[in-house]
Amino acid sequence: MKDVIVSIIGMLLGILIIILSRDLPIFIAKGYPGPSFFPLILSAISILCGFILMLKTFKSLKKQNKKLELVLSISQKGILNNIPLRNATIFAFFMVTYILLIPYLGFFLVSLMFMFITQTAYGVSVLKALAISSAAIFLIYMLFIVILKVVVPEPILGSLIFR
Amino acid sequence: MIFEILQLVLQPHVLFAIFAAELFGVFIGAMPGLTATMATALLVPFTYFMDPLAGISMIIAMAAVAIFAGDIPAVLLKIPGTPASAAQTIDAYQLGRTKPIQTLSTDLVCSVIGGIVGSLILIFTSPLLAEFAVNFSSVEYFWLTLWGLSMAIVISSEDPLKGVLGVVIGFLIATIGIEPVYGYVRFTFGKVELLSGISFIPAMIGLFAIPELLKQISKPHERYLINLLRGEKTYEMILTALKRFKATILRSSLIGTFIGALPGAGADIAAWVSYGVAKRVSKKPEEFGKGTLEGVVAATSANNAALSGAWIPLLVFGIPGDSITAIALGALMAHGLRPGPMLFQRHGTLITAMFAVFILANLLMLLIGYLAIRLSSNILRIPRNVLVPLIAVFCVIGSYAVNNSLFDVWCMLLLGILGYFMERLGIPIPSVVLAIILGPMVEFNFITTLMKSELNPIIFVSRPVAAGLAFLTTFTWILPFIRTKKLGIRK
Numbered sequence: 001m002k003d004v005i006v007s008i009i010g011m012l013l014g015i016l017i018i019i020l021s022r023d024l025p026i027f028i029a030k031g032y033p034g035p036s037f038f039p040l041i042l043s044a045i046s047i048l049c050g051f052i053l054m055l056k057t058f059k060s061l062k063k064q065n066k067k068l069e070l071v072l073s074i075s076q077k078g079i080l081n082n083i084p085l086r087n088a089t090i091f092a093f094f095m096v097t098y099i100l101l102i103p104y105l106g107f108f109l110v111s112l113m114f115m116f117i118t119q120t121a122y123g124v125s126v127l128k129a130l131a132i133s134s135a136a137i138f139l140i141y142m143l144f145i146v147i148l149k150v151v152v153p154e155p156i157l158g159s160l161i162f163r
Numbered sequence: 164m165i166f167e168i169l170q171l172v173l174q175p176h177v178l179f180a181i182f183a184a185e186l187f188g189v190f191i192g193a194m195p196g197l198t199a200t201m202a203t204a205l206l207v208p209f210t211y212f213m214d215p216l217a218g219i220s221m222i223i224a225m226a227a228v229a230i231f232a233g234d235i236p237a238v239l240l241k242i243p244g245t246p247a248s249a250a251q252t253i254d255a256y257q258l259g260r261t262k263p264i265q266t267l268s269t270d271l272v273c274s275v276i277g278g279i280v281g282s283l284i285l286i287f288t289s290p291l292l293a294e295f296a297v298n299f300s301s302v303e304y305f306w307l308t309l310w311g312l313s314m315a316i317v318i319s320s321e322d323p324l325k326g327v328l329g330v331v332i333g334f335l336i337a338t339i340g341i342e343p344v345y346g347y348v349r350f351t352f353g354k355v356e357l358l359s360g361i362s363f364i365p366a367m368i369g370l371f372a373i374p375e376l377l378k379q380i381s382k383p384h385e386r387y388l389i390n391l392l393r394g395e396k397t398y399e400m401i402l403t404a405l406k407r408f409k410a411t412i413l414r415s416s417l418i419g420t421f422i423g424a425l426p427g428a429g430a431d432i433a434a435w436v437s438y439g440v441a442k443r444v445s446k447k448p449e450e451f452g453k454g455t456l457e458g459v460v461a462a463t464s465a466n467n468a469a470l471s472g473a474w475i476p477l478l479v480f481g482i483p484g485d486s487i488t489a490i491a492l493g494a495l496m497a498h499g500l501r502p503g504p505m506l507f508q509r510h511g512t513l514i515t516a517m518f519a520v521f522i523l524a525n526l527l528m529l530l531i532g533y534l535a536i537r538l539s540s541n542i543l544r545i546p547r548n549v550l551v552p553l554i555a556v557f558c559v560i561g562s563y564a565v566n567n568s569l570f571d572v573w574c575m576l577l578l579g580i581l582g583y584f585m586e587r588l589g590i591p592i593p594s595v596v597l598a599i600i601l602g603p604m605v606e607f608n609f610i611t612t613l614m615k616s617e618l619n620p621i622i623f624v625s626r627p628v629a630a631g632l633a634f635l636t637t638f639t640w641i642l643p644f645i646r647t648k649k650l651g652i653r654k
Binding site: 002045098115 | 209212322324325327328331332334335338342344345347349350376377378380381382546548549551552553555556557559560563564567569572573576580583587588589590606609610613614617618
């Protein structure tokens with residue numbers, strides 16, 4: 001199943017490169033390759049790899065007579081039943097929200113909230129999570145602001161909110 | 164000259180950087196699942212704010228200690244802390260059940276010896292190779308980069324086709340921004356932030372750290388039970404090992420350095436090959452896999468030697484030997500240092516100081532490693548659900564700090580999620596990263612060579628060194644097929 005997905009990605013990627021390169025010249029002058037020359041070679045390699053991988057996968061499936069199992073495996077394993085993928089998706093969602101909120105609430109406040117919420121969501125006790133998150137924020141402040149002099153994102157809402 | 168180098172290396176801030184990086188390396192290396200590569204990616208934003216020597220010293224020191232620290236959970240829990248510790252895990256664990264401190268201490272000393280042998284080979288061979296490489300033209304560089312990529316694909320991917328796709332994805336990411344030959348703007352979608360391309364450091368953090376974090380958070384939380392560490396007769400065991408296995412240590416260090424110097428092959432492959440060779444030449448091969456010190460000594464001296472070996476192609480040709488040096492290349496370029504033969508001429512003092520750091524970092528590893536062994540049970544008790552959110556915050560601030568741009572943070576996350584799915588689909592991340600780094604170099608050399616010859620492909624094999632490298636690249640691709648055919652005939 002994985003190989004089929006990869007082969008489709010390979011072919012789609014190749015087509016995408018061709019579409020994106022259509023406004024760029026392939027040659028600048030006779031004998032002088034242009035800016036889309038290299039990307040078009042990449043697209044050809046990508047499509048070829050995808051095609052060979054697809055052929056290889058179907059050949060091995062045919063050999064093992066596994067067509068039916070492949071269909072069953074798709075219907076049985078939904079994304080929601082896949083616990084590692086679900087956990088990873090939740091964590092990725094937390095990270096997206098975290099980065100989205102940084103310009104509004106400032107780096108330190110959002111980081112504190114992010115660490116506290118993710119730790120408690122993944123089983124750390126409230127008090128322990130609060131203590132660890134606060135200590136970590138202090139450490140990051142000392143390291144990045146005091147020692148390395150990094151300018152962290154300030155909140156849009158102004159200096160009323162702790163940065 | 165020596166006084167000048169010592170003055171540079173023994174500056175308090177450089178020593179502090181090495182010390183701090185080694186502590187960080189111990190911590191990450193000893194945590195099962197967190198790799199030395201991820202630690203390097205997290206460390207690079209810090210190096211950005213330091214002078215080049217202190218910054219590069221941090222990477223050198225951290226990687227050396229992290230690879231050793233990967234052996235700690237291998238000995239105590241039968242879980243390799245980093246992939247480089249996988250080869251000796253079973254033997255190390257069997258030995259560690261009765262003599263944990265002694266096994267780890269012997270492991271530490273052999274790691275230091277391996278690291279020093281590798282560093283000495285780096286010190287003596289790279290200036291000679293650099294002199295030879297001065298005459299390289301765009302054709303030789305094109306083949307050299309292509310050979311490096313081919314090695315990475317053939318060695319590190321379960322399926323070479325997926326490795327090639329990984330390289331295409333990496334190249335595609337590298338083509339974003341201003342094109343290197345004519346200055347055309349490509350694939351920016353009107354975004355000003357993309358004009359200079361995807362920032363290298365956020366891309367590294369995203370591709371190496373985020374997939375690891377997503378994987379770690381997906382696993383159920385485990386509490387490790389570690390036996391009380393006892394350390395009687397530690398020095399006796401170390402001395403006996405050094406006496407009995409001196410040939411194994413030296414041979415493995417040489418193998419490790421050589422494999423490390425091959426583009427694409429890293430410390431993990433070096434450890435497996437050395438372990439295999441040690442088993443083949445051992446008087447008691449039947450003891451391998453059942454708790455033999457010879458196996459542990461062979462693998463551990465090789466993986467640390469490989470780290471130094473990987474710097475040879477990086478410094479001489481600008482082609483990283485493994486994932487760690489791939490990130491180090493980004494750090495060097497961030498400081499305006501372009502690796503290649505000219506680096507030795509333009510920044511000779513800095514390079515010599517870096518060589519001194521290799522030796523110093525390995526020696527300091529004795530002290531830090533000893534502390535790590537004593538504190539290992541505490542390090543291993545830190546739960547994953549506490550650590551992962553903390554590292555995620557470091558990823559965000561690290562990506563932001565390079566250009567003070569939230570756009571970079573989004574790139575980091577996007578590439579991280581992309582990396583997670585690529586790993587799940589079997590597309591090797593190191594190939595993607597290597598292609599991002601080498602992409603502009605490959606394109607520039609490829610296009611300028613074609614321009615020189617007005618599209619005549621003969622130019623690619625017209626010079627002897629270029630023809631040799633072309634043969635090596637072709638051979639790298641053919642070798643797996645020959646091996647498969649041979650195995651088929653034997654069966």
